[in-house]
Amino acid sequence: xxxxxxxxxxxxxxxxxxxxxxxxxxxxxxxxxxxxxxxxxxxxxxxxxxxxxxxxxxxxxxxxxxxxxxxxxxxxxxxxxxxxxxxxxxxxxxxxxxx
Numbered sequence: 001x002x003x004x005x006x007x008x009x010x011x012x013x014x015x016x017x018x019x020x021x022x023x024x025x026x027x028x029x030x031x032x033x034x035x036x037x038x039x040x041x042x043x044x045x046x047x048x049x050x051x052x053x054x055x056x057x058x059x060x061x062x063x064x065x066x067x068x069x070x071x072x073x074x075x076x077x078x079x080x081x082x083x084x085x086x087x088x089x090x091x092x093x094x095x096x097x098x099x
Contacts (some may be wrong), residue, residue, distance in 0.1 A: 004074075011069065011080020018061035018081075019088055026057055048096055055092050059085055 003010075031040050044051050069078035069082040 002046050006074035006076045006078060008076045008080045011077035011082075011083050013080075014077070015062050015081035015084025016087075018065050019055070019058035020060035022058040023054060026054060051092065051096065055088070062088075
């Protein structure tokens, strides 16, 4: 199975997809009855404290992936998830500072 490999690229892909999946789960859990998906993204774009909160929750998905792969001694995949987490964090920080 592909998820059992120890591969930096796999870690980066999982690290990029997991926060998006977590963000969508959070949307369906909390906001889907009140806002459309486009309204949700507009609110995230315009409300910096909410963006910080939801991105923090979303990045917890990467912490789970990182922990699983570290505990199973697949360090390259864990490293990829960590790199993706850093990329997300830097992107969010720069976005908040620029806008």
